[in-house]
Amino acid sequence: MAEVSSGDLTSKENIRLMVEGKLSPEIADKLRRMSIKEEDRFWKYMEVLQEKVGFQEQMLLRLSDHLYIVARDGERIVKCDCGHEFGDYRINWKLNSLVRTRKTSEEMKEVYPVLPKKMPYPEEGLVEIREFYCPGCLAQLAVELVPLGYPATFEILPDLDSFYREWLGQPLPDECPEWFQDRTAEEISHWIVES
Numbered sequence: 001m002a003e004v005s006s007g008d009l010t011s012k013e014n015i016r017l018m019v020e021g022k023l024s025p026e027i028a029d030k031l032r033r034m035s036i037k038e039e040d041r042f043w044k045y046m047e048v049l050q051e052k053v054g055f056q057e058q059m060l061l062r063l064s065d066h067l068y069i070v071a072r073d074g075e076r077i078v079k080c081d082c083g084h085e086f087g088d089y090r091i092n093w094k095l096n097s098l099v100r101t102r103k104t105s106e107e108m109k110e111v112y113p114v115l116p117k118k119m120p121y122p123e124e125g126l127v128e129i130r131e132f133y134c135p136g137c138l139a140q141l142a143v144e145l146v147p148l149g150y151p152a153t154f155e156i157l158p159d160l161d162s163f164y165r166e167w168l169g170q171p172l173p174d175e176c177p178e179w180f181q182d183r184t185a186e187e188i189s190h191w192i193v194e195s
């Protein structure tokens, strides 16, 4: 565990240690309990993340351990920290990932812990487990357990314009109501036409 000074709780270095899981629990707890949050906390966090990934495009938001929404040439796209791009962030990135499904009891038990007798496992024929992987680096990006045939869950479609304008006080230069629209169904409709 790295040593950190409690003198400057909200330093960029502490935020970097927190992102890397190396910040001491005591300091993390103090940060969490601060009654007045620093206004530039988000920007420091984004700076730390931007320095950790290998690409130059402006990061707009972190979606998960590996995925980010970035601005690139007038677009807002989902990008993995390995550099792989999933396209327009308004389309569920899962549609452009590698998918492994587990449908049989045997397949599902491989990833379930040994449960007490009365605790049921997911039932074969009713549900399936889907694992989503990055085509670029094969990192596991998400897992969902859903009824058979259920659409891939769209975990987050952030209203970036409102977030930057109303919460951060720094509106994005390309604000437009069309950014906050789920385009997933539209994307799938093209698949149907083309097939």
Ligand SMILES: [Zn+2]
Pocket (backbone or CB within 6 Å): 066, 080, 081, 082, 083, 084, 134, 135, 136, 137, 138, 139
């Ligand atoms: Zn990747």
